[in-house]
Amino acid sequence: MxxxxxxxxxxxxxxxxxxxxxxxxxxxxxxxxxxxxxxxxxxxxxxxxxxxxxxxxxxxxxxxxxxxxxxxxxxxxxxxxxxxxxxxxxxxxxxxxxxxxxxxxxxxxxxxxxxxxxxxxxxxxxxxxxxxxxxxxxxxxxxxxxxxxxxxxxxxxxxxxxxxxxxxxxxxxxxxxxxxxxxxxxxxxxxxxxxxxxxxxxxxxxxxxxxxxxxxxxxxxxxxxxxxxxxxxxxHCNCSKERVEKAVISVGKKEIQNMIDDGEPIEVNCHFCNTHYHYSVDDLKRMLNEATR
Missing domain, CATH: 3.55.30.10 (Hsp33 domain)
Known part of the structure; x- marks a missing residue:
C-alpha cells in the first residue's frame, strides 16, 4: 500500500x-x-x-x-x-x-x-x-x-x-x-x-x-x-547543489575567502535529508565572484 x-x-x-x-x-x-x-x-x-x-x-x-x-x-x-x-x-x-x-x-x-x-x-x-x-x-x-x-x-x-x-x-x-x-x-x-x-x-x-x-x-x-x-x-526534500550553493554565497565574501585560503574543498550537509554536497576550491572561487557582483 x-x-x-x-x-x-x-x-x-x-x-x-x-x-x-x-x-x-x-x-x-x-x-x-x-x-x-x-x-x-x-x-x-x-x-x-x-x-x-x-x-x-x-x-x-x-x-x-x-x-x-x-x-x-x-x-x-x-x-x-x-x-x-x-x-x-x-x-x-x-x-x-x-x-x-x-x-x-x-x-x-x-x-x-x-x-x-x-x-x-x-x-x-x-x-x-x-x-x-x-x-x-x-x-x-x-x-x-x-x-x-x-x-x-x-x-x-x-x-x-x-x-x-x-x-x-x-x-x-x-x-x-x-x-x-x-x-x-x-x-x-x-x-x-x-x-x-x-x-x-x-x-x-x-x-x-x-x-x-x-x-x-x-x-x-x-x-x-x-x-x-x-x-x-x-x-521529499527540495534541496539541490544549486540551492545549497546560494546558502554558501549568503555567508558573505569574507567567509568564502577564508574557505578559499584554507585550500581545502568543503562539505555542506542538508539537515532534512542528510545529503552531502561537496564544493571544490574552484567552486568557492566562482561563488566569491558571484558574491562580489
Missing amino acids: NDYIIRGTAANDQVRFFAAYTKDVVETARQKHNTSPVATAALGRLLTAGAMMGSMCKNDSDVITLQIQCSGPIGGLTVTADSKANVKGYVNNPDVMLPPSKEGKLDVGKALDLGVLTVIKDIGLKEPYSGQTHLVSGEIAEDLTYYFAASEQIPTSVALGVLMNKDNTVRQAGGFIIQMMPYAEEETISKLEKKIAEFKSVTYALEHEHTPEKMMEDLLGDMDMKIYEKVPTQF
Whole structure:
C-alpha cells in the first residue's frame, strides 16, 4: 500500500477529518537519518502530523513547520510540509536509546520530556503565523491536540502511531486528525468523544489491516461520513547543489575567502535529508565572484 492521506467531513459538515498511512515516509526518514527506534517513532509521528497539516493548507505555495525544542535526550525535532503533503524532517539526536516504557512501548515521552511545540505557517503574508504551546506529554499526538485547542481554539483529536519491526525497520505508521467545527452540536461532540475513547490505537488498527478509510469508517461511519479527496504523501526534500550553493554565497565574501585560503574543498550537509554536497576550491572561487557582483 502506497502512502496517502484522505480528507473529508461528517455529521453534516460539523466534523472534518484527515487520516494518513505513512509507512514509506517514516521508513525513508529512518534510512536517511539512521535513527534509533525511539527516534524513528518520534520523528515518524511528527512527520505524519506534518503531512496531514500540510494538506490542510489552501495555496500551493503554503508551507508549515512543526518544531519541538525539548529537554529530553532527543534534543528536538523539526518537520516541514507543503500543501501537496510533501514532508521532510530530522531529529537533533538520531542515536538516542532508552529502555521501553512501563507499557513495554518505545518511550517517546521520555525522549522528549519537557519542552515547547511551535507551529509556523508560511501562507504568503508579510510575516509567517506562529503559534506555540508547552508539551503536555511529549507523546506528540497529545501535544498537538493541546496546541489546536489552546493556540487555534479548535477542538481536535490527534492520533499518531509508528510500529517497528525487530530489525528496527518501520512496520506500520499513520494517524488521523479529527476536528469539530464551531457550529458542532453537543450531541455530535459527545457521540464522537465516546467513539474516540473506545478506539484502541492507530498501530493496532493498521496491524489489523485497517486503512485510513476503515479507521474513519469505524469512528464516523454512522455520521454521514464523506471522503472528498485522497492525496499521495511522500518524504521529499527540495534541496539541490544549486540551492545549497546560494546558502554558501549568503555567508558573505569574507567567509568564502577564508574557505578559499584554507585550500581545502568543503562539505555542506542538508539537515532534512542528510545529503552531502561537496564544493571544490574552484567552486568557492566562482561563488566569491558571484558574491562580489
